[in-house]
Amino acid sequence: MTEFLLKTFVKNYHQTENIEVRKYVGFLSSITGIICNISLFVTKYVMGTISNSIAIISDGFNNLSDCLSCFITLVSYKLAAQPADKDHPFGHGRIEYLSSLIIAVIIMLVGFSFLKTSFSKILHPEKVTFNLITVVSLLISFVVKVWMSAFNKKLATKYNSSIMLATSKDSLNDSYITLVTLSSLFISLITTLPIDGIIGCLVSILILKAGYEIIKDTVDTLIGTKADEETVQAITDLVLSYDDVIGIHDLIVHNYGPGKLICSLHAEVDSKRDMLEVHDTIDLIERQLHEKLNIMASIHMDPIEVDNPVVNKYKNMISEILAEIDPELSFHDFRIVTGPTHTNLIFDLVIPYKYQKDTKNLKNAIDNKLKEKDDTLFTVISYDTQF
Template sequence: MVNFLRRLFINDYQNIKNQKVREAHGKLASIVGVISNLFLFGIKLVAGLLSKSVAIIADSINNLSDMGSSIVTLIGFKLANTPADEDHPYGHERIEYVAGLIVAIIIMFVGGSLLFSSIDKIINYEYNPILDYIAYISLGILALSILTKLWQSLFNRKIGKLIDSVALKAAASDSRNDVISTFVILIGNLVILFTGDIGFSIDGILGILVSIFIIISGIKIIKETANPLIGSSVSKEYVDELVEFVKNNKFVLGVHDIICHMYGPTKCFMTLHAEVDSKENIIEVHDAIDEVEMLVRQEYGVELTIHMDPIVNDDETNALKAKVGKIIEGLDKHLSFHDFRIVRKQSRSTLLFDVVIPYKYKMTKEEIYSYLTTEVNRDDDQYNLLINFDYQYIKCEE
């Protein structure tokens, strides 16, 4: 069904990297959400009024809020595709994250409202018998709602993964929550149908459980949505693919100091240092680097800026570099170094290099510096060390 709707309503639907195709996917998912949630709100409201169930009525209001969330997401996709301007030179794609945040707040509001109404139902318990045929109609509507919401969750999750949309992933989680909450309400109504008055409001108790689940889910979605707004790490797989593309150039010997800024799901600005042989013609290398930047922009849509680092490959430099590398690896396999060079002086040469350390590392920079200085000069005290400490901006695997 998902691919059928994509083929039916989206031109060139497989070209996900195209911004217009991506926007069309977001609009399709949002419109499907508006229509299906409006339908569920109507039939559940009727069922709730007929069965006098506060849980079913609250569930119908939840579907109405879901429709509002779909409208917010639809507007978010439209605004996110607005071209960059003087006030927003990096584009407007982060509006999608704001839309996801609004959806999460709506989810928490609905959960809070359901919690208070459920508590009131328990405190002011009153048994209201209903006709069997009304009960069966209500149960049928709840079953239909569960199937619809399950399909909604799968639909939004698939589209959300295809276009890497935080807002649609939040909508998928919300639909999953609705499946669970409606199923709990269905069980409660079955108990009431077959047992009658049991002396307390099972409807209210189930409503409290569902509301707590919804509130917790909203908090999780807020965290997931806020992370990219604050500035989360880019996936290692994504960066590795770009780095391999850069390293395929014959002049590039290695890559380090990779920094990636995401201004939305597809708007990426990246800088990196490319190691090149110091003996190569600088004009020729510069032209090659410019070409790499252009190809990355065309192939991946990434605004890449490359800084060239000339590397000296004489025997002394290579020997000392290997020695320092072995010492650092012996200290901790999670440490790495780059930009190694020697400043030679008559009295005492200086080794300059950068050491990359993990966040919250067990040793201080001073302790690392002291250890490396001692080990490098263990055989003969002839080198000063000038170390610049970097942090790893790309999440690494353990």
């Protein structure tokens, strides 16, 4: 069904990074959500009123909030598709993340509202009327929400969209909520407990939980998270596929919204090579990163000594020491400065976050092991963080 809808309504839908394609995929997701959620809201509101069930009515208003979320999503895709301008040179892709945040806030407001109403139903319970039409309506609602979750998850995976993934999670939570609501109808037949209010509270808590999780994921993205391993590996593999590049370090990936990644890195090259030729290779790599991975790149060349036996000896020594202390440690920009009484080993040390507040003890551990091998050697270390 997902593939059919894409083929029918989205031209060139296979171009997953194309901003215009993403806009129309977003329109498809949003309009589908609006149609489904309005239908579910009307059905549940009518059935909830007939059966006098606050759990069903609250579930219906949850669908209405989803409808509003879909409308916000619709607007956000239109705004996010705007080209870069003087004030926003990196484009408007992050509007998707802001929209996810707005959706999450709406979800939580709905949750708080019905938590209050449901608690009131516990204190002042009313009889719930059971009928077959209501049961069938809730079962249909469950099936629709499961389909909506699967539909949006496929779109989120294909187009790397956080807002579609949030919609998918919300739809899946809604399907669970509908099942819980349905169960309250059956339980109310065999008990005098205020089960409708209790289930209503449970539904409200699930709604609040869904909103919190979306807020957390979205805020993490806006603050800035580590690039995913797949992207890092793809960049590394492409850069190292060129013979002029010996190694890379200081790779940083900036996310300016889905389909808008910018990276910077240092490429290690042989210092004996013609730098003009190597620079031409670096320019080619930057173009290839943009054409093949849709990543804008800025690459700094780091010339290093490759065939110096003295440098290689000390470099291997540091490698062995770091491997003994912690295999997660790595280093780059290694060079030496010799003198009549001692030799300085100068390098940048890439440390995991656990060492950020303990670099002094880490340096002492390295120095102590180095002294065991040669007491004329000293380290001069600059610390880098793992991005």
